[in-house]
Structure formats: C-alpha cells, structure tokens
Amino acid sequence: MTRLCIATTSVPGDLPGKLDRIAAAGFESVEIHEPDLTGFAGTAKDIGTCAKSLGLCVDVLQPFHDFEGLADDARKAAFARLDRKLELMKELGATTLLVGTTTHKDSAPDNELLCQDLSELADRAGKADCRVALLALPWARHTKTELDAFALVEAVDSPHLGLGLNSFFSLADGSQAARLRDIPGDRVFHVQLSDAPALDFDISHLKSHFGLLPGQGGLNLASFVRVVSRAGYDGPWSLARVSASAADSRETYARDGYRALVSLLDEVAHTEPAVALPLPDLPERVHATGIEFVEFAVDQSAKTELTTTLSAMAFRKERSHKSKSVELWRQGAVNIVINSEEKGFAAEARHNHGACVCEMGLRVKDATQTVRRALMLGAPEFSQPVGSGELNIPAIKGVGGSVVHFIDEKSDLHRVWDIEFDPVPRAHAPQPAGLRRIDHVAQTMPYQEMQSWLTYYLSTFVMEKADIIDVIDPSGLIQSQAISSPEGEVRLNLNGAGERQTFAGAFLEKGFGAGVQHIAFSSDDIFETSAQLEAAGFARLKVPANYYDDLGVRFDLRAELLNAMRAGNILYDRDDRAEYFQIYSTAFWGGFFFEIVERRGGYGGYGARNAPIRLSAQIQHLKESSKQ
Known part of the structure; x- marks a missing residue:
C-alpha cells in the first residue's frame, strides 16, 4: 500500500494545527520538522499522541546536520546532539532520523573517519529502535551526491543506516534518474519528492531556494519514481519543501500537496507495476474538450x-x-x-x-x-x-x-x-462579427495562490503547462503561467499579481480576491472582425502610435498591413512563421476586459511581448476614465 507523507515545514500554523491540516488533506504519515517542534509549548510525547489520534504515523524527524568527520570537543558535542535527537524520536514515536551530509567547515575529508562516525550513529539508532536515512546535500563539505552517500552506507553495512533521496537534489542539475537504478531499494529508507525549474548548472549555489510541488516545475519526477520503485523501494513518498521562502507557506499547501502527490503516483502506477495505486478507484485525469x-x-x-x-x-x-x-x-x-x-x-x-x-x-x-x-x-x-x-x-x-x-x-x-x-423572439438579427469560440480565459490571483490553481488544474485535467513568463507592468511585476489541453481546446492563463498598483493588482483589490479578468474570443479574420466591431461602436483599447513605429522595424512588415493594424489598434506578434493578432476592449468593472485574437500558422503563445504595451494603455485608460 502506498503511504503518502508530508513534512510540516511549509504547512501554516502551530504544530498541532499543522498535523490537523495534514490529516484532513488525506496524508497517512508525517515528517516532523524539528524547528516546528522547538516552537511548540508542549512535549514531543504530546505531539506523538496528537499525531496518533489523527491517524498519522510519524515517519521522520528532520533535519540533523553537521555530524560526521569532527574531532575532539566538536565530535563529543555532535554525539550529544545525536543522543538528544534519539530521545526525541522515542517520545515522538518516529521511526527514521533524516541526516544531511555535513557542511561543517571543520569536518575532515577522511572516509575512514566518516564511516567510523556513521557506524556509531547507526549503532546508537539501532539501540533506540529506529534507523537513519543519510541524505546527500549538494552543498555539503564532502558527500554531495547520492552515489557518494550510498558508498558510505555500503561501507558501514548496518541495517540501521540507509539512504535518503530527494528528487530535487537528484534531478535539478539536469541529471537523469537512471543513474540511481543500481541502488537496491531496501537500502533506501526515505524518499522526498520535490519539483523545481529544470536547471543547467550547479544547484549547490541555490541551496534551498527552490522546491515546488510535483508537477509545478520541470523535473522528470515520474522517471525518478519509476527507477526507485523498480529497485524495490517500498517506503513512504514524502513532500518536503526545501524552499527557504516563508511566503511559500500557505493555507492550502497540505491540500495542494496531496493532490500533486496522488496525481503523480497515480500517473506512474498506470504504467509501472512496481508502484501501487495511491487511490485504487481514482478515475483518470479528464480531457476537457x-x-x-x-x-x-x-x-x-x-x-x-x-x-x-x-x-x-x-x-x-x-x-x-x-x-x-x-x-x-x-x-x-x-x-x-x-x-x-x-x-x-x-x-x-x-x-x-x-x-x-x-x-x-x-x-x-x-x-x-x-x-x-x-x-x-x-x-x-x-x-x-x-x-x-x-x-x-x-x-x-x-x-x-x-x-x-x-x-x-x-x-x-x-x-x-x-x-x-x-x-427569445427578435425582429433583427445582427450580423456576426466572426467570433468563433473562446480562445482562452485569463484568471488573475495573488502570487501565493498561483501554484494552488496550477496544481488544481494539472491534477484534475489532462493539461500541459508552458514556462512561467514575467510580464512587466509599469507599476510592478506580474507572473503569467499558461496551461492548455493537448490540442488547445481549453487554454487558461494564470496571472499572479503582487503590488496593488499594477493593473492586475488593482483588479484583485476591487474584486476581493482571485477571478477571471479577461476572456479572449477567436476570429478567423481579425481585420474583417475589426471592421464589424467598428461599425457596431465597439470601445477598443487605444494602442500608442510609437508601438507601430517599432513594430514595422522589428518584423519588417508590409506598409499596408502595418497601416491596417494601426487603424484598428491591433497588436501583433510573430514566432517563426506563425502570427498572432490581438484587439482589446476597454476595461470596465475596475479591470475586466475582452480580447479578440487570430492565430495563423499554428501560433501557440499569447503575445507576451505585447503585454507591457497593453498594460500601459489600460492603466492610461483607467486614469482618463477616473477624471471624467
């Protein structure tokens, strides 16, 4: 049976409140982040009792760092800290201590000494009826990779010392999960699943600045799960945030994490017999048409x-x-x-x-x-x-x-x-303007909610995500995440806003929270549609003249086409031979607006380079409207 685990790190509230949220979200086990325990007014035994009453198994206590390779008084102090950790483990009812490889500047680069310390660590853990998972930290002093850590585990050869794995540390530098396939699954004691942007440089420089839920980043977590499972790992799959930002802690983190973890494991289980279905009766992800x-x-x-x-x-x-x-x-x-x-x-x-x-x-x-x-x-x-x-x-x-x-x-x-x-009976049917269907819907939300929306859509529907784009508003930054069904039948833009002065931020303040800020309709002929809109008195957003002067130079457009766009306040973008045309309505209700678009040649984007122009024009329109 697949066991779903989560660290208390980014779940908000005091420690009992964190456990309540974790249990309510559907998790079976928990990693106790020791700083959460340190800040709790009760005892470790109280937390163990609380977890048990909620149906939670305390799988892991973490972190324990800077232990091995020290000498004299520093070594004595490290073992004294270890003994205290083992006492906490017993009071919590925890089974595994997660030990990060040392970053201590005085740790000696002596493998024999490192193995000696880890062997003693394993012996003491065994006597305390628990075990140790050694997690290689990419920024550690000596042991930076899982293979290096596994070499130490093999050298110690104790049933109480195994390997800890974190997908972020394993994959974020561009490495493939296949390099882990020779690690026996019974020597892996704990696995943490954490996503991140796909990087192409040494992640030790980042330390703990990334750590997204599965599906939110660009790492191949499905491959990671397959490789570890095929090796025989049958322990818990845990979510452990490694992001250092306190802003990443949010009310919905436990629920979002459950969705993300179940969705990932369910996807893998359908093609990998070694992975058990997390929810056996869960229907497949939905294809919205x-x-x-x-x-x-x-x-x-x-x-x-x-x-x-x-x-x-x-x-x-x-x-x-x-x-x-x-x-x-x-x-x-x-x-x-x-x-x-x-x-x-x-x-x-x-x-x-x-x-x-x-x-x-x-x-x-x-x-x-x-x-x-x-x-x-x-x-x-x-x-x-x-x-x-x-x-x-x-x-x-x-x-x-x-x-x-x-x-x-x-x-x-x-x-x-x-x-x-x-x-409805009608005496006169207006001539259609050539609007065929909804091209996309844009939803604006606070930054901290953006990943929640992303996880909600990706875990429920068959959707693909594009890279996050930073859109420069004259008053601040907006992050835009586009997702769509495979054939583009449903396209959504998730826009995260922070500053209230931005156009999106003003919309949030006016509407008291996240919501749809604009809807784009698709046209087969933007110029024919534009003429129809003009005849009907459509109030469109005015685009600055300087935009068209720059556009002609940037794309070497025919004068006839450029003049037609200028006359219709039509924005333009091109990607190779694919083209994109946009018309915007003026905003009403404090920031809501419509968009009309035409895609030519398979253009798949949303005219991101035009966003600053559109935002500047919209802010200018709102200023002028407020003076009237």
Missing part, C-alpha cells in the same frame, strides 16, 4: 455595461431562462450566461466580489467521473437547489471559490440550453 459557457453575476447596472459591450461585439440575446433572471447570449460556439438573480450562488458571488465571472462550464467525456476525481483529490463539492425542469449539472468549487460545471453527452446535460431556456 472545450469551454461550454462562461457565466457572469451582475446587478442591473453591471448588466447594462456588459450587454452593451457584448452587443458591440455582435453577440445576440438568444434565450431566457424559464424561471430565473438568467439570459444566454451567443455568437458562434461562444455561450455567455448573464445571471442577475437576487438569490443563489451568483448573487452571493456578486455580493462578495462585485460584478464578476462566477461560473464556467467545461465540456468533458463523463461529467460524473470528472467530479468524482476532483472530489477524491480534495476539491469541495458544489450543489444548490434545483428548480422544477432544471438539470442537476455536476460541479465542483474551484480554487478561490469559483464554480466549474461539467457538460457531457452521456445524458441531457448538453441539451441544457433547450431544456432550461426559451428562445
């Missing part, structure tokens, strides 16, 4: 602003709900739901956040299985009273409290517009 609808929560004033903008983009009010103040506006395959009800979830969202996107619907193969996977990974279920003639559409609450519905064709869910809504 499109965004079925986006729903806005509005009052009457906000509704007027929204419908005016939609009308100027040639959307039409097509249906009204049979019993509620809910309207369906449509163009192409884009469904926009406008909810002005005074009761229910949309009304609550409007009360808490102002006018906003409150719900989103994704098309999936099996809605019930989608919800089941999300719930098993700790997502909160969503339900509300269903009226007569209404469908109970499966849904969950996403990160930040938004709701995600799932539409499939296994039942009547895909006929929701025909079942719950009546057609």
Whole structure:
C-alpha cells in the first residue's frame, strides 16, 4: 500500500494545527520538522499522541546536520546532539532520523573517519529502535551526491543506516534518474519528492531556494519514481519543501500537496507495476474538450455595461431562462450566461466580489467521473437547489471559490440550453462579427495562490503547462503561467499579481480576491472582425502610435498591413512563421476586459511581448476614465 507523507515545514500554523491540516488533506504519515517542534509549548510525547489520534504515523524527524568527520570537543558535542535527537524520536514515536551530509567547515575529508562516525550513529539508532536515512546535500563539505552517500552506507553495512533521496537534489542539475537504478531499494529508507525549474548548472549555489510541488516545475519526477520503485523501494513518498521562502507557506499547501502527490503516483502506477495505486478507484485525469459557457453575476447596472459591450461585439440575446433572471447570449460556439438573480450562488458571488465571472462550464467525456476525481483529490463539492425542469449539472468549487460545471453527452446535460431556456423572439438579427469560440480565459490571483490553481488544474485535467513568463507592468511585476489541453481546446492563463498598483493588482483589490479578468474570443479574420466591431461602436483599447513605429522595424512588415493594424489598434506578434493578432476592449468593472485574437500558422503563445504595451494603455485608460 502506498503511504503518502508530508513534512510540516511549509504547512501554516502551530504544530498541532499543522498535523490537523495534514490529516484532513488525506496524508497517512508525517515528517516532523524539528524547528516546528522547538516552537511548540508542549512535549514531543504530546505531539506523538496528537499525531496518533489523527491517524498519522510519524515517519521522520528532520533535519540533523553537521555530524560526521569532527574531532575532539566538536565530535563529543555532535554525539550529544545525536543522543538528544534519539530521545526525541522515542517520545515522538518516529521511526527514521533524516541526516544531511555535513557542511561543517571543520569536518575532515577522511572516509575512514566518516564511516567510523556513521557506524556509531547507526549503532546508537539501532539501540533506540529506529534507523537513519543519510541524505546527500549538494552543498555539503564532502558527500554531495547520492552515489557518494550510498558508498558510505555500503561501507558501514548496518541495517540501521540507509539512504535518503530527494528528487530535487537528484534531478535539478539536469541529471537523469537512471543513474540511481543500481541502488537496491531496501537500502533506501526515505524518499522526498520535490519539483523545481529544470536547471543547467550547479544547484549547490541555490541551496534551498527552490522546491515546488510535483508537477509545478520541470523535473522528470515520474522517471525518478519509476527507477526507485523498480529497485524495490517500498517506503513512504514524502513532500518536503526545501524552499527557504516563508511566503511559500500557505493555507492550502497540505491540500495542494496531496493532490500533486496522488496525481503523480497515480500517473506512474498506470504504467509501472512496481508502484501501487495511491487511490485504487481514482478515475483518470479528464480531457476537457472545450469551454461550454462562461457565466457572469451582475446587478442591473453591471448588466447594462456588459450587454452593451457584448452587443458591440455582435453577440445576440438568444434565450431566457424559464424561471430565473438568467439570459444566454451567443455568437458562434461562444455561450455567455448573464445571471442577475437576487438569490443563489451568483448573487452571493456578486455580493462578495462585485460584478464578476462566477461560473464556467467545461465540456468533458463523463461529467460524473470528472467530479468524482476532483472530489477524491480534495476539491469541495458544489450543489444548490434545483428548480422544477432544471438539470442537476455536476460541479465542483474551484480554487478561490469559483464554480466549474461539467457538460457531457452521456445524458441531457448538453441539451441544457433547450431544456432550461426559451428562445427569445427578435425582429433583427445582427450580423456576426466572426467570433468563433473562446480562445482562452485569463484568471488573475495573488502570487501565493498561483501554484494552488496550477496544481488544481494539472491534477484534475489532462493539461500541459508552458514556462512561467514575467510580464512587466509599469507599476510592478506580474507572473503569467499558461496551461492548455493537448490540442488547445481549453487554454487558461494564470496571472499572479503582487503590488496593488499594477493593473492586475488593482483588479484583485476591487474584486476581493482571485477571478477571471479577461476572456479572449477567436476570429478567423481579425481585420474583417475589426471592421464589424467598428461599425457596431465597439470601445477598443487605444494602442500608442510609437508601438507601430517599432513594430514595422522589428518584423519588417508590409506598409499596408502595418497601416491596417494601426487603424484598428491591433497588436501583433510573430514566432517563426506563425502570427498572432490581438484587439482589446476597454476595461470596465475596475479591470475586466475582452480580447479578440487570430492565430495563423499554428501560433501557440499569447503575445507576451505585447503585454507591457497593453498594460500601459489600460492603466492610461483607467486614469482618463477616473477624471471624467
């Protein structure tokens, strides 16, 4: 049975509170980070009792550093510290002491002395009915790699001394997991899984500045798990943050960690018999095939602003709900739901956040299985009273409290517009502006929530992530993480904002938290669409003239094309032969806006180099609007 473990390091709260969060998230065991224990007012025995009452096994006490290779009084002091650690182990009921290879400046580079100290360490641990996992630290004085540490373990040859592994230390310098395949699994006593950006230099210079949850970085953790498992390792898989930043501790860390760890082990277990399924009945990750609808929560004033903008983009009010103040506006395959009800979830969202996107619907193969996977990974279920003639559409609450519905064709869910809504008679049908579908949805959130959203999406859906991009706002930095389904049917941009002065930060402050800040629609011909928008009175963002002067030089564009873009305030980007065109609406509701895009030649990005231009123009527009 796979045992899921997590260190108390980055879980917020006092130590009993950390254990509560860890148990509630679904973990079976825990690494006690000794500084958490030091700051606790009770005894180690109290913590051991607390963990047991919560169903948690205390697998590891850590860290224990700077032990081996010392002389005289320093050596005596190191063994005195060891004896105290072993006493704590007994009081905690812990089974393994994690020992990092020494960084002490006075440690002698003498293998015989190192082995002598580690042998005595193993003997004392055995007498205390526990064992030691030796973890090679890349910045250690002598023993910097797992293979070096394993050589010491073999030389000592004690059943009480084994190897500790951390995927970050093993992989972040570009090494492959295959180099570990000759280490017998029964000599590996503990494994920590930690992701990081893929690096190409000596990670000892970084020390503890990285350490992401599985899936958040670029390391091949699946390969690492396969190699260690095939060797025979059958101990716990642990999450141990090695990031030194206190800001990485967040309320959702235990829940995010559980999702990330289960998702990784589940993925590997389906192709590797040596790895047990962490949750045997967990449905596979979901392939979302499109965004079925986006729903806005509005009052009457906000509704007027929204419908005016939609009308100027040639959307039409097509249906009204049979019993509620809910309207369906449509163009192409884009469904926009406008909810002005005074009761229910949309009304609550409007009360808490102002006018906003409150719900989103994704098309999936099996809605019930989608919800089941999300719930098993700790997502909160969503339900509300269903009226007569209404469908109970499966849904969950996403990160930040938004709701995600799932539409499939296994039942009547895909006929929701025909079942719950009546057609609206119209005397005049506006000519469409060529908007085909939703190209992408951009969600803005505080920096510290960005990794939570990423883990939520990657663990639930079949999605791929691009590299994080730093976007320069005139008032600060915004981090942008793009994720998408393999064929691009669903594209999401996660934007992390810090400073309130940034355009994204102002949106967060206005909306009291994370949310959808803009929606991009896809056009097959941006210039034809632009002409239609102009005729309909669409209020578009004005792009500075200097931008087009620079654009012509940078890409050597034809004068005719450049002039057409200048006339339509159309932004442009090119990647090899692939091209990208963008039009933005002016912002309303304190920072929400629409975008129209055209992709040519398989362009896969989002015009990142244009973001500073767009942000400057948006901030200038808001300043001018506030003076009116």
